[in-house]
Amino acid sequence: KILILDFGSQVTQLIARRVREAHVYCELHPFDMSIDAIRAFNPKGIILSGGPNSVYESDYQADPALFELGIPVLGICYGMQWMAQMLGGKVEAGKVREFGYAEIRARGHSKLLEGLQDRTNDAGHGLLDVWMSHGDKVTTLPDGFKVIAENPSCPIAAMANEDRHCYAVQFHPEVTHTKRGTEMLHRFVLHICNAKPAWTMPNYIDEAIIKIREQVGDEEVILGLSGGVDSSVAAALIHRAIGDKLTCVFVDHGLLRLNEGQMVMDMFARNLGVKVIHVDASETFMQHLEGVTDPEQKRKIIGREFVEVFQHEAKKLPNAKWLAQGTIYPDVIESAGAKTKKAHTIKSHHNVGGLPETLNLKLLEPLRELFKDEVRQLGIALGLPHDMVYRHPFPGPGLGVRILGEVKRDYADLLRRADAIFIEELRNTKNADGKSWYDLTSQAFAVFLPVKSVGVMGDGRTYDYVVALRAVVTTDFMTAHWAELPYDLLGRTSNRIINEVRGINRVVYDVSGKPPATIEWE
Numbered sequence: 001k002i003l004i005l006d007f008g009s010q011v012t013q014l015i016a017r018r019v020r021e022a023h024v025y026c027e028l029h030p031f032d033m034s035i036d037a038i039r040a041f042n043p044k045g046i047i048l049s050g051g052p053n054s055v056y057e058s059d060y061q062a063d064p065a066l067f068e069l070g071i072p073v074l075g076i077c078y079g080m081q082w083m084a085q086m087l088g089g090k091v092e093a094g095k096v097r098e099f100g101y102a103e104i105r106a107r108g109h110s111k112l113l114e115g116l117q118d119r120t121n122d123a124g125h126g127l128l129d130v131w132m133s134h135g136d137k138v139t140t141l142p143d144g145f146k147v148i149a150e151n152p153s154c155p156i157a158a159m160a161n162e163d164r165h166c167y168a169v170q171f172h173p174e175v176t177h178t179k180r181g182t183e184m185l186h187r188f189v190l191h192i193c194n195a196k197p198a199w200t201m202p203n204y205i206d207e208a209i210i211k212i213r214e215q216v217g218d219e220e221v222i223l224g225l226s227g228g229v230d231s232s233v234a235a236a237l238i239h240r241a242i243g244d245k246l247t248c249v250f251v252d253h254g255l256l257r258l259n260e261g262q263m264v265m266d267m268f269a270r271n272l273g274v275k276v277i278h279v280d281a282s283e284t285f286m287q288h289l290e291g292v293t294d295p296e297q298k299r300k301i302i303g304r305e306f307v308e309v310f311q312h313e314a315k316k317l318p319n320a321k322w323l324a325q326g327t328i329y330p331d332v333i334e335s336a337g338a339k340t341k342k343a344h345t346i347k348s349h350h351n352v353g354g355l356p357e358t359l360n361l362k363l364l365e366p367l368r369e370l371f372k373d374e375v376r377q378l379g380i381a382l383g384l385p386h387d388m389v390y391r392h393p394f395p396g397p398g399l400g401v402r403i404l405g406e407v408k409r410d411y412a413d414l415l416r417r418a419d420a421i422f423i424e425e426l427r428n429t430k431n432a433d434g435k436s437w438y439d440l441t442s443q444a445f446a447v448f449l450p451v452k453s454v455g456v457m458g459d460g461r462t463y464d465y466v467v468a469l470r471a472v473v474t475t476d477f478m479t480a481h482w483a484e485l486p487y488d489l490l491g492r493t494s495n496r497i498i499n500e501v502r503g504i505n506r507v508v509y510d511v512s513g514k515p516p517a518t519i520e521w522e
């Protein structure tokens with residue numbers, strides 16, 4: 001396995017993704033991981049990430065004893081500068097920040113870059129397109145190092161001391177803009193570190209099943225099923241490991257998408273034979289939400305009621321000693337990083353993960369090591385249908401945050417139908433490459449606006465509600481662009497909603513980015 005020390009770059013997670021794409025297991029840890037912990041982790045190699053700081057003025061320092069472990073080290077950007085500084089080289093502030101594409105020339109022999117090229121220049125030298133983002137740069141090599149790539153503005157674009165198995169690059173091989181970047185990282189982990197490509201889904205399933213069985217023994221497990229990808233895959237995996245000793249609780253708060261309850265029950269209870277308790281708590285939720293219009297208050301009520309209902313069901317299962325959750329690796333990294341990063345609450349998030357302390361159950365989190373795309377691969381390998389595994393995310397408070405202001409059952413019913421039409425049209429409309437607009441967008445849904453406007457239908461006047469359509473493209477949901485959906489798709493969706501959903505006579509499309517808007521309207 002490979003250890004990645006995180007110096008705070010925005011793209012550190014991508015390094016981990018690339019390493020795992022080489023089927024090598026890796027973990028991401030904070031830069032100040034102790035040398036004893038590093039030894040105990042026993043990595044085949046270490047990657048030092050980039051970061052926003054300057055080596056000569058920051059306390060972002062790892063333990064330099066890691067260079068004495070005799071294992072290969074790859075420094076990226078800040079990681080390169082820190083390596084240079086620690087081993088006796090020199091780092092200086094550049095006059096200009098370099099940001100964007102750069103063309104570098106690989107030089108001499110090195111296991112990292114030799115033979116890689118995107119094109120050649122007139123003199124026959126191999127050139128590579130890379131992505132640079134830095135202010136500082138290494139200006140003097142540490143002893144024993146040689147330059148392995150250069151360009152005019154960055155004469156030491158990459159360096160190596162192959163006797164010590166130390167490599168470093170000023171550019172970012174982990175981002176796709178560096179075309180041969182994945183190859184570079186794969187060379188590092190497979191050929192320089194000699195890590196075994198044993199991280200595959202079938203292997204993972206076998207190991208995970210053994211681990212789950214060992215962990216829970218004869219005890220029983222309960223899991224809050226939400227219909228989302230993570231909890232569904234966790235349920236399928238745990239069920240494969242312990243069968244009937246898993247009980248899932250599916251809380252229907254009346255704010256789910258159209259036919260969602262039925263779909264979850266069909267898939268888990270009927271097809272997979274998982275024990276699922278379906279709780280229809282919509283009446284209680286609606287009662288508690290009556291008259292409440294403030295978004296934060298609505299979120300809190302839904303979150304609190306959810307815990308209440310879940311707890312009530314959990315009490316009926318006295319043998320359950322474990323609470324299973326679909327926590328995934330980005331959640332783990334995020335909460336580990338939260339202490340260094342400024343946390344600012346825009347919205348109080350709720351999902352089935354917010355349960356543990358009150359329940360006195362031990363936590364079972366079988367997806368803790370996986371990235372989202374790996375969770376999806378796992379879901380497919382466990383036999384879950386493609387459409388469910390590649391579903392857009394759905395917020396814990398459900399339609400509660402998509403009905404502006406007070407939530408009413410009637411509003412929810414109208415919204416569910418409008419939303420289903422939009423999703424159906426997105427799935428059925430393909431672009432020139434044959435990809436559906438559902439797959440081309442990251443999240444799409446309808447929002448209910450409780451304002452009335454005048455319309456005309458046939459010979460009659462209508463005075464009905466408005467639905468807004470929202471579709472966004474994003475990789476991390478922290479920022480997002482509104483999706484440039486084709487007009488014919490929007491037109492068809494609008495026509496269908498107004499014709500098929502009595503009570504809606506106007507449809508609008510949301511063209512706000514995040515920031516300044518958020519993805520959900522509340």
Ligand code: XMP
Nearest residue numbers: 348349350351393395396397477518519520
């Ligand atoms: P915003 O609206 O903050 O949403 O731009 C970003 C992403 O988070 C989802 N979201 C939630 N997910 N519980 C969740 O599990 C929540 O309370 C919640 N609120 C928003 C939202 O759907 C989008 O994908």
